[in-house]
Amino acid sequence: MTPYGLVDRMIFTQSYKKHKKERTLKRLELFEFEDLHWLPNTIRSGATNLLALLHKLFGTADVLAKIVRDIQDKIDITRITDLGSGSGGPMIDVINQLNKDNSSEPIQLVLTDLFPNQDVVQEINNRKLRHIQYHHLPVDATNISTAPKGLKTMIASFHHMNPVTARKILQSAQDNREPILIYEIAKNTIPVVIWWLLLPISLVILILMVLVMTPFVRPLKWSQLFFTYILPIIPIVYAWDGQASLMRTYTFEDFRSLLRDVNDSNYQWSVEDAKKSNGKKAGYYVVGYPINIVSR
Numbered sequence: 001m002t003p004y005g006l007v008d009r010m011i012f013t014q015s016y017k018k019h020k021k022e023r024t025l026k027r028l029e030l031f032e033f034e035d036l037h038w039l040p041n042t043i044r045s046g047a048t049n050l051l052a053l054l055h056k057l058f059g060t061a062d063v064l065a066k067i068v069r070d071i072q073d074k075i076d077i078t079r080i081t082d083l084g085s086g087s088g089g090p091m092i093d094v095i096n097q098l099n100k101d102n103s104s105e106p107i108q109l110v111l112t113d114l115f116p117n118q119d120v121v122q123e124i125n126n127r128k129l130r131h132i133q134y135h136h137l138p139v140d141a142t143n144i145s146t147a148p149k150g151l152k153t154m155i156a157s158f159h160h161m162n163p164v165t166a167r168k169i170l171q172s173a174q175d176n177r178e179p180i181l182i183y184e185i186a187k188n189t190i191p192v193v194i195w196w197l198l199l200p201i202s203l204v205i206l207i208l209m210v211l212v213m214t215p216f217v218r219p220l221k222w223s224q225l226f227f228t229y230i231l232p233i234i235p236i237v238y239a240w241d242g243q244a245s246l247m248r249t250y251t252f253e254d255f256r257s258l259l260r261d262v263n264d265s266n267y268q269w270s271v272e273d274a275k276k277s278n279g280k281k282a283g284y285y286v287v288g289y290p291i292n293i294v295s296r
């Protein structure tokens with residue numbers, strides 16, 4: 001077996017069935033404020049607005065557009081359902097890019113979330129973007145089999161799933177022969193002890209970052225300013241959730257463990273570093289798609 005850490009690209013095949021013994025995941029089961037159902041939507045969206053801005057700064061849409069184009073070389077994609085869309089994230093820009101380049105049938109995008117903020121839903125739907133809609137009702141990513149057919153994307157949201165749910169999602173995509181793309185903005189490579197030791201300073205840095213980034217959030221609402229500069233709840237939520245996300249992110253090895261029993265010779269899984277056009281690493285992604293079948 002190829003030693004983990006020495007390769008960027010790993011294809012998961014039947015051979016992993018050999019590794020039956022359960023291993024401990026590096027991922028930590030920490031809480032995030034975003035997952036608390038009682039968290040006011042203003043605060044949750046305040047944090048996901050900042051994440052959407054971070055995607056713009058990092059150029060995530062370009063990275064994802066390239067990944068989706070690569071998937072299109074293997075299977076036909078006419079519809080994408082994004083799960084855990086938050087404030088929209090990078091998928092709107094991805095679809096605009098893909099449809100601009102695409103001479104054939106445009107791809108339809110449906111954004112969804114377990115806690116859809118109706119203001120965000122309305123704001124995005126009012127833009128009357130062709131081929132893009134934000135679904136106003138809650139959609140739970142754990143019920144992936146009930147989502148419309150076509151590519152499912154989970155951008156910076158898969159780490160919210162605990163291992164049991166995570167495995168179910170992967171299994172469900174494979175059983176239903178549906179393609180799935182999971183993207184995480186950062187890799188969980190820091191040793192846990194170092195993470196704990198650096199936590200106070202990391203939280204302070206993230207809080208300061210929020211104070212600097214907030215004026216660039218679009219659309220910028222008074223509530224975002226109020227809960228940042230007057231009552232700084234958004235910076236605290238963003239800082240903690242950002243740090244917790246890092247430790248909740250599944251590593252390559254964790255994915256190997258999750259996929260160990262999720263194997264089918266007619267379905268291909270791969271886990272790869274995501275890269276910008278200049279070759280710089282930009283998080284990682286997991287793709288699963290059926291082989292020898294055209295997906296619609």
Ligand SMILES: C[S@@+](CC[C@H](N)C(=O)[O-])C[C@H]1O[C@@H](n2cnc3c(N)ncnc32)[C@H](O)[C@@H]1O
Nearest residue numbers: 051084085086089113114140141155156157160
């Ligand atoms: C870190 S945000 C990512 C938002 C967006 N995809 C982005 O990249 O900017 C994670 C999102 O997942 C949503 N979420 C958490 N658990 C979920 C679930 N079980 N089903 C669907 N969405 C979920 C949260 O409400 C939140 O909006």
